[in-house]
Amino acid sequence: MSGIKEVAKQANVSIATVSRVLSKPETVAEKTIKRVLEVIEDLNYQPNAAARQLRMAETTTILVVVPDITNTFFSDVLRGIESVALENGYQVLLGDADNNAEREKGYLSILRQKKAAGMILLTAGIEANIVEEIASEYPVVLACEYLEGVNVPTVSIDNVSGARKATEYLINLGHKRIGFISGPMNSVLGRDRLKGFYQAMAQYSLKVEPDLVQEGNFSYKSGLNMMNKLLAYSHTPTAVFAANDEMAFGAVNAIEQKGLAVPQDISIIGFDDIKFSSIFKPALSTISQPTFDIGTKAMQLLIGLMTNQKMEKTQYILENRLVLRNSCGKWSS
Incomplete structure (x- = not known):
């Protein structure tokens, strides 16, 4: 031998x-x-x-790749995945891509070596053609994010409509000068949530000032830094929509460090409804995603692929909802 x-x-x-x-x-x-x-x-x-x-x-291991293990948004998604996995005799192996596409690609070799029976990607950082190629050979499901034009089973929400809903809420409170802290433009979530913001502003014939749209990276620090940029302009926004809760927390703290108050001086709304949103001060208004359900549905789809079950449909868009708390207030000009 x-x-x-x-x-x-x-x-x-x-x-x-x-x-x-x-x-x-x-x-x-x-x-x-x-x-x-x-x-x-x-x-x-x-x-x-x-x-x-x-x-x-022969393996009962499932590989789940997350873009950033420090982002608490993914904890409930992972709980949903693991609950279905354990019920069906599978164990979960977690891979942290650390927002690095090359590192994300490295995990594909675990499938090729057949050390995992299937894979759930909670990130869409890899090129579409590579995902499509690996999915043609092995069971692969996308969750939270999606890839346009790729025929891979996917579970997500309508991020455009969610962002439109958040922006419209601020508009209905009387805000007209609204800032936006986006996610990275190289991510589908960043682009979709920006699109929803623009759609709502256009629907109400409100001008989007280019300086009031700042690109973050979904981290607390970027929310803090981008909010400081918005506060540096002579005419600050009366409300800011941050494309996720982590950035919204950073925005709130930047405002308070300047001696201003939320929502009395500036309203803030986030996106995701992570657990800390309800206990943060002020409690954060946000768009809630059914994170646990995203996880369970993704794992159910993966089991279907691994056991060669007939798929009734492969694209699932779950409901998002507006959660109102204390970080937004009415504005009269």
Whole structure:
């Protein structure tokens, strides 16, 4: 029986690289992984149970890739996924992409090595053609985010309508000079929520001032920094819509650091309704997503793919709702 040295020699890589392919594939380039696996198969190399599992394609592990494990929005989605997974005899392996598309791609090798029976992507940072290619070979589901024109089972909400709903609420309170802190424009969520904001402003014939639209990255720090930019203008907005709750918290704190108050001086509304939104001071008005349900539906779809069940439909858009708390107030000009 061939050993790891022979595998490394024939694949023209180091022994350490072969070891990483088998233990930490996300750290190895895809073409290297493919070459090493081909040699392993040719030589019938069996270093341990994991390699035998690779050959037999028998695993009860599900891979779930999140864009940022520090974002608490994903905790309830993961709970939903795991609740259905455990009921059906599967265990969940979590991968943190750290908002890095290359790192996200690295996790695909876990599927190729058959160390996971299927994958749920809670991020859409990988190119559409790569996702479509991997989904043609392995069970893959997208949740929270989606990829336009890609035929992969997806569970999400209508982010455009949710953003429109939040903006319209501020308008109905009497606000006309409304600022927006968007998510990154290289993400579908960032683009969709900005689109909903523009649609609502246009519907009520309100002007969007370019300076009052600032691009964040869904982090608390970016919300703080972008709100400070908005506060630096001579005519500050009377209300600000932040494209997620984390940025909304940063915006509130930036306002209060300037000696102003929410909502008396500036109203703030967020998006997501993470748990901290209800206990933050002031309690945050926001758009609520059915996070647990997104997780359960995504896992149900994945099980359907893995067990070759007939799909009635593959695209699910769940309901979002406006949650009113204390961070928004009426405005009269």
